[in-house]
Amino acid sequence: MNLRFLALIVGLMIPISGLQAADAPRPNILFLLIDDLGYSDCGFNGGRVIHTPHIDALAAGGTVLESHYVQPVCSPTRAALMTGRYATRTGVYTVVRPHAKWGLPLEERTLATALREVGYETAITGKWHLGEYDRAYLPTNRGFDHQYGHYFGALDYFTKLRDGSYDWHRDDQELKEEGYTTELIASEVCRRIAAKDRARSLFLYVPFNAVHSPMQVPDRYLEPYGALKGGRRQLAGMLAAVDEAIGKIVSALEQANLRDNTLIVFSSDNGGPQPGINAPLKGFKGSIHEGGVRGCAFANWPGKIPAGKRITQPMHIIDWYPTLVKLAGGSLDQKHPIDGKDVWPMLTQNAPSPHDAILSVQSPTRAALRMGDWKLVSNGDGDEPASNRANKQAKPKTEPLALYNLASDIGETTNLAKQDPARVAAMQARLAELLKDAVPPGNER
Numbered sequence: 001m002n003l004r005f006l007a008l009i010v011g012l013m014i015p016i017s018g019l020q021a022a023d024a025p026r027p028n029i030l031f032l033l034i035d036d037l038g039y040s041d042c043g044f045n046g047g048r049v050i051h052t053p054h055i056d057a058l059a060a061g062g063t064v065l066e067s068h069y070v071q072p073v074c075s076p077t078r079a080a081l082m083t084g085r086y087a088t089r090t091g092v093y094t095v096v097r098p099h100a101k102w103g104l105p106l107e108e109r110t111l112a113t114a115l116r117e118v119g120y121e122t123a124i125t126g127k128w129h130l131g132e133y134d135r136a137y138l139p140t141n142r143g144f145d146h147q148y149g150h151y152f153g154a155l156d157y158f159t160k161l162r163d164g165s166y167d168w169h170r171d172d173q174e175l176k177e178e179g180y181t182t183e184l185i186a187s188e189v190c191r192r193i194a195a196k197d198r199a200r201s202l203f204l205y206v207p208f209n210a211v212h213s214p215m216q217v218p219d220r221y222l223e224p225y226g227a228l229k230g231g232r233r234q235l236a237g238m239l240a241a242v243d244e245a246i247g248k249i250v251s252a253l254e255q256a257n258l259r260d261n262t263l264i265v266f267s268s269d270n271g272g273p274q275p276g277i278n279a280p281l282k283g284f285k286g287s288i289h290e291g292g293v294r295g296c297a298f299a300n301w302p303g304k305i306p307a308g309k310r311i312t313q314p315m316h317i318i319d320w321y322p323t324l325v326k327l328a329g330g331s332l333d334q335k336h337p338i339d340g341k342d343v344w345p346m347l348t349q350n351a352p353s354p355h356d357a358i359l360s361v362q363s364p365t366r367a368a369l370r371m372g373d374w375k376l377v378s379n380g381d382g383d384e385p386a387s388n389r390a391n392k393q394a395k396p397k398t399e400p401l402a403l404y405n406l407a408s409d410i411g412e413t414t415n416l417a418k419q420d421p422a423r424v425a426a427m428q429a430r431l432a433e434l435l436k437d438a439v440p441p442g443n444e445r
Helices: 003-013 016-023 053-060 074-083 111-116 181-194 219-225 230-255 317-327 344-348 421-435
Strands: 028-034 063-065 121-127 146-150 202-207 262-268 297-300 309-311 358-361 367-371 374-378 401-405
Touching: 028 074, 028 230, 028 317, 053 230, 053 262, 053 297, 074 111, 074 317, 111 121, 111 202, 111 317, 121 181, 146 181, 181 202, 181 230, 219 230, 230 262, 262 317, 317 344, 358 421, 367 421, 374 421, 401 421
Parallel strands: 028 202, 028 262, 063 309, 121 146, 121 202
Antiparallel strands: 063 297, 262 297, 358 367, 367 374, 374 401
């Protein structure tokens, strides 16, 4: 065989996967996750007091997701996003505490892994919250090329301490650094965008620790909110800082000529605790009522996702896993079944929700089910256990079994279970089907 021809063939074979990764028309992905954000605290979702111009501009330029479901608390939402699987599969029903000897199970394939498999550069900047007691659980061992930020929740925004432990890292190595975490996260994201590998698409997962307690913010962010009192004023300043950070990140994308090919997803990780506002929804963080599990969310991609649109069709944060992997040209062929559905047709083609039912769980026995406009709440206690609450607001009283029509009663004020026993029975059967193989909580294994 001609040696020159053979060399040509070999040269073509070696880099073929790299060429596919670089040349495919796949988006950069920026996923912004805001911690403990109230459903109606941002202007685009009804807020009128706290100024969020950068967030609102992104929402106006994209599609607002009015029924975007998340989990009742922090770690479970992160696990659902990273795996496309309900807590009933992973066992992450509750918060992974600092140094707890468990986390997102190591056999789970993560979104970062799936995207890196098709050539994406992957980075997490912010709060991990899925286990750190063993290095195998850390982000750089779960599909991320780059890590910056912290592992625990409820971090001091200035000292980086949680219960006496220092918690600030780069690439899973301790990093001594001064500054306010919201501003540091924004600076790191901008740096990562500027340093992007031009041959690879970028997945940037940015889980801010704001606006989670402790309620801390530099005084300059408080100045416009002198009329507000106590925690509400602190929250306003913290959210204003997040808004400013997001504005800087979008500017960095524009300066790097990446904005037009970047899909931006924005979501809260659960409903807001007090002093956040979830109106007109019932309940707070930790609840399986709408105020605990309906996230404040939108998606923006110029020219791909319609601008100025609002979708009422329900989806769940588990849906981003298959949707993003498919957009990236990746494979969904994996060991563990995926609960999420591809919502791209819903986002871009007015298709209905791909779900016949959406599950919200506090535990293997406390759950809610949405089917169409109807919602069944079974054994919901209205709030998470006191040991898991950052803010110990009073628990609202709820019935052991409740049925609501969300189309006419978004605030879940009227229990229709006695008036419609046939619907209750049908939804109970569907709920039992979804819960029958539920694994025990990871912290109890």
